[in-house]
Amino acid sequence: MKVEVLNKVFDVRKFVNNYKNSNKIIGFVPTMGALHEGHLALVNEAKKNCDIVIVSIFVNKAQFNDKNDYLKYPRNFESDIEMLKNCGVDAIFIPDELEIYPQNFSFKITPTTLVDCLCAISRRGHFDGVALVVAKLFNIVQPNIAFFGEKDFQQLLIIKKMVSDLNFDIQIKALPTQRELNGLAMSSRNMRLSHKALQKAPLIYQVMQNIKINPESIELQKIFLINNGFEIDYLEIREEDDLKLNNNLKSSVNRRIFIAVYLDGIRLIDNLKL
Ligand code: AMP
Numbered sequence: 599m600k601v602e603v604l605n606k607v608f609d610v611r612k613f614v615n616n617y618k619n620s621n622k623i624i625g626f627v628p629t630m631g632a633l634h635e636g637h638l639a640l641v642n643e644a645k646k647n648c649d650i651v652i653v654s655i656f657v658n659k660a661q662f663n664d665k666n667d668y669l670k671y672p673r674n675f676e677s678d679i680e681m682l683k684n685c686g687v688d689a690i691f692i693p694d695e696l697e698i699y700p701q702n703f704s705f706k707i708t709p710t711t712l713v714d715c716l717c718a719i720s721r722r723g724h725f726d727g728v729a730l731v732v733a734k735l736f737n738i739v740q741p742n743i744a745f746f747g748e749k750d751f752q753q754l755l756i757i758k759k760m761v762s763d764l765n766f767d768i769q770i771k772a773l774p775t776q777r778e779l780n781g782l783a784m785s786s787r788n789m790r791l792s793h794k795a796l797q798k799a800p801l802i803y804q805v806m807q808n809i810k811i812n813p814e815s816i817e818l819q820k821i822f823l824i825n826n827g828f829e830i831d832y833l834e835i836r837e838e839d840d841l842k843l844n845n846n847l848k849s850s851v852n853r854r855i856f857i858a859v860y861l862d863g864i865r866l867i868d869n870l871k872l
Contacts, residue, residue, distance in 0.1 A: 624739065656731065816833060816835070
């Protein structure tokens, strides 16, 4: 089947209504483009679970607290479309800025839990921007199931909470982080790393593995990263459900290691289940 590339909200609604009327299951994968195998894993899972798969590509200015980061975010729309065509998605929604945020746009969505730690601290307003765009995209696409990666674990929790608190009739499915063979979590931001930085970046995964084996070594692992040219934003063990800090070696609740670092000024995040 031919893939539809849609730029307007009106056209997405028309496309989706057509299938909703015949009770098809609509799957949705929101992305910011510069697609990699991590995104494609979400798309393939959507294809397995749904009749119709829609992927959005929108670099959402509202979730960037750093203008330079927004401007430098990789954009490969042509090759993204090609990749998605090859995956057999049914429609790609690529709105422009004004389609999502018209000039008189005036609304905010602010999560009030899960935002006192991790990326919410160093990227003020980030999750307001994420919640806003995801809520808008959910209202535009009205999928039955939406697919998100555990790579952005805090984002995943916040979206699940938003869906529950705001009564979106959408099932959220999470997929594990897809990694390069050397352990580096796939990320659009990896495309911005220099050759040298790309060689160092797998240390992020190595450090998490070390902490998993020996949680007491967390401070040593920080020093190891700093000595290797990383600037650390956070490296912490937190509970999976509510992101409460929990370094208790005997704890029986589900916990994860969360990390955010800067390498060559580029922010990389990852997490690993303990
Ligand atoms: P992004 O384009 O970075 O906003 O990501 C779009 C979706 O892909 C989000 O749900 C991310 O969590 C997910 N994602 C990004 N990288 C990965 C990865 N390496 N493995 C699994 N999912 C990912």
